[in-house]
Amino acid sequence: MGTPVVAVLDEDFLLRRLSILGHFNPDGTINSNAFKKDGRPDPQISVDLARMATVREALSRAPNDKFKIGIIQVRPVRELGLVVRHQPTPENPSHTIIEGNNSRATCRELARLTWLSTLENI
Amino acid sequence: MRILANSGTAGSTLTTSNLQPGIRSSVRLFDPIANAFLGAPGNSPVQAYTGGVPVASEQRSQAEGVSRDPLVCRLRLILDRVDQLSTLPQNWDSYGSQPSAIPAVLAAKQLIWKVIASRYSHALDEAIPFSAVPLSGGGIQIEWRGSNGEIEVEIDPANSFSYLLTTHHGGNDETEERDNLSEEDITRLISSVTL
Numbered sequence: 001m002g003t004p005v006v007a008v009l010d011e012d013f014l015l016r017r018l019s020i021l022g023h024f025n026p027d028g029t030i031n032s033n034a035f036k037k038d039g040r041p042d043p044q045i046s047v048d049l050a051r052m053a054t055v056r057e058a059l060s061r062a063p064n065d066k067f068k069i070g071i072i073q074v075r076p077v078r079e080l081g082l083v084v085r086h087q088p089t090p091e092n093p094s095h096t097i098i099e100g101n102n103s104r105a106t107c108r109e110l111a112r113l114t115w116l117s118t119l120e121n122i
Numbered sequence: 123m124r125i126l127a128n129s130g131t132a133g134s135t136l137t138t139s140n141l142q143p144g145i146r147s148s149v150r151l152f153d154p155i156a157n158a159f160l161g162a163p164g165n166s167p168v169q170a171y172t173g174g175v176p177v178a179s180e181q182r183s184q185a186e187g188v189s190r191d192p193l194v195c196r197l198r199l200i201l202d203r204v205d206q207l208s209t210l211p212q213n214w215d216s217y218g219s220q221p222s223a224i225p226a227v228l229a230a231k232q233l234i235w236k237v238i239a240s241r242y243s244h245a246l247d248e249a250i251p252f253s254a255v256p257l258s259g260g261g262i263q264i265e266w267r268g269s270n271g272e273i274e275v276e277i278d279p280a281n282s283f284s285y286l287l288t289t290h291h292g293g294n295d296e297t298e299e300r301d302n303l304s305e306e307d308i309t310r311l312i313s314s315v316t317l
Contacts, residue, residue: 022210026253
């Protein structure tokens with residue numbers, strides 16, 4: 001039996017895997033490319049629901065140690081007109097998606113709203 | 123690859139003040155695509171772009187010394203970064219992307235040099251890109267930040283240019299994005315941001 005789907009609240013936080021090799025600007029801020037796929041705005045961004053996963057767990061799903069975790073709250077994401085919903089998979093019960101990202105301006109906003117986790121031990 | 127040289131006397135520096143129109147900078151930038159120094163007598167940097175693969179003049183640059191000027195170092199870092207994007211490991215983003223494609227790297231460097239060449243004499247600081255990052259799928263994204271706004275330029279593996287332009291009007295930002303622009307049109311847009 002799979003993980004039941006839960007309601008994602010505005011107050012919830014989302015965890016996004018970020019590549020040290022490619023998703024950061026020289027000043028340490030997050031680049032909008034973190035929300036693009038195949039060179040286009042990613043219409044279905046994969047994240048983890050922080051309520052159901054730790055930063056360490058999110059990092060453990062990365063293929064190597066060249067990744068950090070970005071944190072973004074649901075409310076401002078929804079204020080951009082995007083849909084956030086829990087979509088658990090057998091491998092990742094906390095898997096959640098952000099839908100409706102179809103512009104570069106939205107990618108840039110998402111990058112601006114994301115901050116870098118320094119809480120890798122929780 | 124050493125491509126930036128300081129042609130002035132020892133200790134000469136590049137400052138904002140010596141970048142004003144009509145005042146010649148003491149630092150000379152070597153353009154590997156044109157195989158010449160920008161601003162060299164009888165050499166028009168813009169007209170020098172006739173295509174072709176960038177080739178560094180290693181001997182010439184070594185003979186003249188590598189500049190330690192902050193702006194030139196920034197430019198060198200960004201060009202090195204663009205080069206590195208083609209050497210990223212497979213799956214660098216954890217979503218299966220390949221590294222940036224060589225044609226995208228060459229197109230990115232050519233675009234950077236074209237912007238530098240057109241803004242060299244009066245806005246070198248803003249003509250140097252703020253960042254260069256890989257795009258999943260093999261492209262490259264370069265961002266310029268200037269007095270008039272910011273522009274993200276996407277270069278896909280087939281050398282197609284797309285952009286997001288953000289301009290500031292008082293307290294409000296306006297954005298505009300388009301696909302499939304020519305290099306000439308993109309260069310003009312970037313120049314409009316980097317006044």
